[in-house]
Amino acid sequence: MTQVNNYDVKDMTLAGKGRDRIAWAALEMPVLKQVRDRFEKEQPLAGQRLGCCLHITTETANLLITLKAGGASVVACASNPLSTQDDVAAALVEYGIPVYAIKGEDNETYYRHLDAVLDSHPTQTMDDGCDLVSRLHQDRPSQIADIIGGTEETTTGVIRLKAMEKDGALRFPIVAVNEADTKHMFDNRYGTGQSTLDGLLRATNVLLAGKNFVVAGYGWCGRGLASRARGMGAQVIVTEIDPIRALEAVMDGFRVMTMEQAAPIADIIITVTGNLNVVDRQLRKIKDGCLIGNSGHFNDEINIGFLDELSETRRVVREFVEEFKFFDGRKVYLLADGRLLNLAAAEGHPASVMDMSFANQALAAEWVFKKLGTLENKVYVVPREIDENIAALKLKAMGVDIDVLTDAQQAYLSSWQSGT
Template sequence: MPPESDIKDPSLAEAGKERIAWAAREMPVLKLIAERFEREKPFSGVRIAACLHVTTETANLALTLKAGGADLVVCGSNPLSTQDDAAAALVSYGIPTHAIKGEDDTTYYKHIMSALESRPQLTVDDGADLVTIMHTKRTELLKEVIGGTEETTTGVIRLRAMAAGGELKYPIVAVNDAKTKYLFDNRYGTGQSTLDGITRATNVLWAGKRAVVVGYGWCGHGVALRARGMGAYVIVVEVDPVRALEAVMDGFSVMPMLDAARVGDIFITVTGDKHVIDAEDFAVMKSGAILANSGHFNVEIDIPALEAASTSKRTLKPFVEEFVLSGGRKIYLLGEGRLINLAAAEGHPASVMDMSFANQALGLEYLVKNRGKLDAGVYPVPADIDNNVAALKLRSLGVTIDTLTEEQQKYLSSWQEGT
């Protein structure tokens, strides 16, 4: 949990409450769900463990689940993403929270193990750490689990690998794959917050820089779009031919990583994979190159290889490390290679997290309603939930849309009428 002095400091918790309320202004969908949960108590008596980035937006999800009657415990999903005031505020609301910004790996995993002491029946993950630890170190807990949700691309990749190998022991809803998640959170949220984090850490001028975006999934789409909007020349690195072709037709240069390494000024990884920037790339980078990551884990940049190639390193300012290579070239690593948008900034804007966390809340409710009916595996967010989240978001924005007439519905469902 946050340090005792922090928990006992009323000003820290109060500051967190104010910021949680500020985020709530942009989360009307989650508010509507919380109001219904307050009446219906779908999680009454249900134990939930949530391993998430402990931010003000996450706090609003936690309060929504608590309103629904959940016995909730929260832990951090990344050592640098916790906002200590948000954590302190959650504790003051009666939600045990195990997270401290800047914690080392030992403390990080200790906090996860502490959350698992609650013997959760539902898990909420941001990277699948809760799931994998339960499947490896706390297997006795699996028999009590109803199901879980997973919010990230990286986490869903891990879970699908577990399911393919027959190792996943309970049903998990892939919140990341909901349209109202990846089309908005991944694209607009990651795009804006990643550039925000890099800019806060470095105060770099984007205009005229060559920004290399490694990975052109929906997160890569957003980062490339925002970098171009700031005046950067954007280069995309991809291994998927369809995504590479899409990047070309979106107006970006596409080339192999080694070629991009020679010309790039700022490198941003968003692949979910390991060592996508490695030793041979560091060897050809220009002096002054900046490396940042917005994938979930700090493995996308081969940091051990960068350290091995360096003659010295030092911390220049918060979230900026300088590595001096042979010949005097300097490479700058941001945020220890961890999620730069949460390490050096505040993460995604509340407005997009509103939809992501609405899917989390409704996905958990779906699992409770279907308790015992789902086999172990990775499941999509039901289409009616996805569409309901979109409809609620539009309503909150004051936007109305048309509906099909009975004649139009009949026409679309008929294969005989062609005129």
């Protein structure tokens, strides 16, 4: 492990490999490239210090490089102990971006790295899961006066931030990047769907065809995962607490039942809810040989403590696969310690969808700076014009043309006089 005052990464000799992989991801990120080209000319983030707590991946690297190109000082740490790509972390240090991230870091190191980012005295935060913002509010409130605002990448973080706003605890404005259509409709659905299966297959090499595949939660992530699991031939079951989403899952052709009903027949269970103990006491009824994983942000969705209570022994049988042998002889397999399966056992979302997500991040950071002094301490949605501009840029990069309203059509849509 390399450790000096201004970065903490596993091995700087990995930087060459990281540079090549960052460049490969950039080929699939044409929207972010257009943002970076403009940022280099206009320097819209000049003077800003961005403290970033994000998954340190090839796609994130392209975002951080874009922010630096826009004039910002950038410091980054990992938003999950297992999501860091060590070669990318090393390459970013070579690019002049201090990074504090080591794949597999323990809890103490994780929070030390959060503090290292905050030691840079950021003026804006960029979070994935709200850990950086929470750390500021709970442990380092004296720094909040220097913060003009921030952005949040993921559903779990937005949930936490909205709870803070509701309680009157949020002390600076945050843009919920996750709420942009060009983020959650694509990143959460297509990205999570594909990358979770990628992580599952890399970790286990199991055949999905014919398996009972339980998806816990039918939000955008669950929709994508269920669709792609069905595409691989799995028999997909959805569990939900929201009657509207459950009804949607039924009409999308999936079986819907409670986790209590699903556990005894499940071959695979993947949680994507952002909630606590989604797989809990149902473990008593779990099918022998069931694989259990999670693609929600925190490893709280599977009650690992109760799983341990039920077990006579536990042992690692493959990388990212831990076997729990129950006292009655049944065996259950926990994937990636219940953490983000798609980032722990694979490489996370494909660059093509992160292109839009991270364009939102960069443009939201610019928007926060432009709105200095005018925003309240609450959670904001990405402005619609930014969202639509990103979609238009993506379509252009894909060579797709769309229609434009005529003057007559615009007039018709804005009037109320026309009827049958």
